[in-house]
């Protein structure tokens with residue numbers, strides 16, 4: 001396989017690059033290294049050896065995208081502006097990177113011969129606040145009242161926040177390029193992914209951010225009541241899902257999948273702080289502030305379609321994943337000073 005990973009020096013991209021390089025595939029990364037910590041991720045990937053190529057460039061540039069897509073048979077399109085908060089501050093930048101950048105990659109793919117498959121990393125934010133879904137408090141955690149298997153792909157789209165709009169628009173473009181241009185494409189609507197090389201910050205990547213703050217003896221602010229629930233997925237499980245979706249492309253092409261830890265892997269913010277305190281023996285002081293725009297009180301993915309179509313399910317328990325991520329953060333404290 002010859003693979004292009006846009007945003008490949010980022011958290012998920014660098015884990016995906018590692019997986020394919022270790023397997024002996026040819027990997028090309030396109031990244032502008034705008035995210036904090038990406039040079040360190042890139043150095044790590046370069047250190048793995050193998051058939052690796054790095055293009056430092058921007059997905060907003062059409063010619064750069066044409067060059068990057070040239071000769072590849074698979075594209076994992078991850079490069080993005082990734083934070084809801086940043087999108088509210090600068091919606092034009094968010095639009096240009098997430099929507100224009102995605103159309104640039106799609107166009108480059110459409111003009112390539114043969115046309116590569118493209119897998120796009122969308123988000124649960126495309127479903128909006130989901131106010132119409134009934135929820136209730138149970139043991140200090142918000143839960144869906146009537147969705148025991150989580151939120152399915154059939155839930156109506158309701159883009160909320162500039163980030164929701166740009167990612168959701170891109171999600172629909174990727175989906176439609178399969179119908180209109182016959183491009184093999186597949187969309188993953190992902191919930192909360194965590195793991196090594198995640199440079200979590202207050203705006204994005206909360207699991208890593210909480211662990212970094214605890215490790216560095218700092219505090220966190222909880223926006224909302226802390227009882228909000230997320231399903232969490234360890235990055236190695238996600239990487240297996242990407243590869244399985246690619247291998248089963250005759251089934252997955254043109255489809256959309258909710259990908260996350262599912263109902264068996266959920267945690268509230270307050271439960272996570274308890275875990276850090278009790279299991280890792282680290283204090284994490286916290287205070288409360290108002291909910292942020294578009295925050296969902298509950299988000300849990302229904303992952304059964306992915307199970308049916310490409311025989312995938314998560315394997316990491318949150319306890320194992322959290323421990324492994326903390327071990328990585330502990331060994332890389334210098335990145336977070």
Ligand SMILES: NC(=O)c1ccc[n+]([C@@H]2O[C@H](COP(=O)([O-])OP(=O)(O)OC[C@H]3O[C@@H](n4cnc5c(N)ncnc54)[C@H](O)[C@@H]3O)[C@@H](O)[C@H]2O)c1
Pocket residue numbers: 006007008009010011012013030031032033034035038057058059060077078079080081082097101121122123124167189190191192193194199205
């Ligand atoms: N981490 C999650 O929980 C999560 C959840 C849902 C969706 N996603 C999506 O998955 C993808 C990867 O997320 P991540 O967590 O690895 O984030 P990340 O910030 O670590 O990775 C994104 C990468 O894109 C690069 N980038 C940003 N703007 C660019 C541009 N204009 N041109 C080229 N490269 C650019 C950054 O330098 C970075 O390396 C994103 O598309 C994100 O929206 C992530």
